Amino acid sequence: MKISEISPDTHFVQMNLSEVISQLGEDDAKHILSSFSCPLNLDVENFLKSKAIEFSKRGFSKTHLVYWMTDDGNEKELVGYYTIASKFITIQRSVINYREARKLREHGIFDSKLNEYTVAAPLIAQLGKNFHNGNNTLISGKDLLQMAIDKIKMVQNEVGGRFVYLECEEEQKLIDFYESNNFKLFGKRKLDLDETDIKGKYLLQYFTIL
């Protein structure tokens, strides 16, 4: 017997946390999130457990839960999530090439005194796999990131825009992950006083053009 005959086909399903809250109520939503575990990044774990619902309700950011599911619907696991917020970024002319500068000029504004561009850009504010029960093995980081990017593309297809950015700790594995997925370093941001779950004193900032 072939493995394909005994292991069912699977697919991913995404759910907007706001929808989960309105369908199931806040207590059930909290219960779902309580099983999420991300020991490699406590900021990613704690955001989902203690801030995501409030931030979704107030519209500061929107969180999307990603489920792995068998096609027959018999099995379903929370495998990860991402959070998107509407922001803007400022990028120095000196850190980008001619093509990027042209795109920034077209979509944003240029400050000739400071030699920098400011442009609207959605922030991938959180992104992480669920390490509870080995669920992280059911999805790759690349697939999760692609889902966040596809969501942003869908929104930008309706309202315009080309840029997206994210911030990450100075961890070589994270740097390799984002750079291999086409993101480019453009700056560093000092941590706010309340960002206590993050390692180091600042975050690296990466952007890409979609």
Ligand SMILES: CC(C)(COP(=O)(O)OP(=O)(O)OC[C@H]1O[C@@H](n2cnc3c(N)ncnc32)[C@H](O)[C@@H]1OP(=O)(O)O)[C@@H](O)C(=O)NCCC(=O)NCCS
């Ligand atoms: C970042 C992530 C989505 C990448 O997924 P992936 O490409 O499938 O890669 P893996 O999960 O297999 O991790 C690859 C390596 O990076 C390491 N790594 C992942 N996140 C890390 C982190 N936050 N800090 C340090 N190392 C990390 C893993 O331990 C692994 O190391 P190994 O090669 O020695 O086994 C996933 O690792 C993850 O969810 N990490 C925790 C959450 C996180 O840090 N998100 C980024 C927020 S900016």
